[in-house]
């Protein structure tokens with residue numbers, strides 16, 4: 001799926017629909033740290049998010065230690081943020097909704 005890079009104003013508009021996601025200084029990625037009760041909850045979230053990512057053919061950069069998952073999203077093919085990053089961010093919010101502390 002060919003995606004157009006979003007302009008800064010469009011990115012900021014999209015961010016208002018999310019909570020806890022931070023734009024990097026270059027405006028090229030968004031990040032969030034998810035905290036869970038324990039490793040099983042964190043890994044459950046990652047499993048659901050991975051399935052959503054595969055469906056979208058859009059994949060996260062992430063780092064997990066025990067109950068914490070640091071996520072960064074961007075579209076490397078477009079050199080910045082696209083609609084797909086926000087679709088995946090929203091899918092991650094849904095996946096996390098049950099397990100977040």
Ligand SMILES: C[C@H](O)[C@H](O)[C@H]1CNC2=NC(N)=NC(=O)C2=N1
Pocket residue numbers: 057058059060073074075076077078
């Ligand atoms: C060939 C394949 O469809 C592409 O490389 C996809 C796969 N997943 C991807 N994930 C992310 N985050 N950005 C991309 O540009 C991207 N491109």
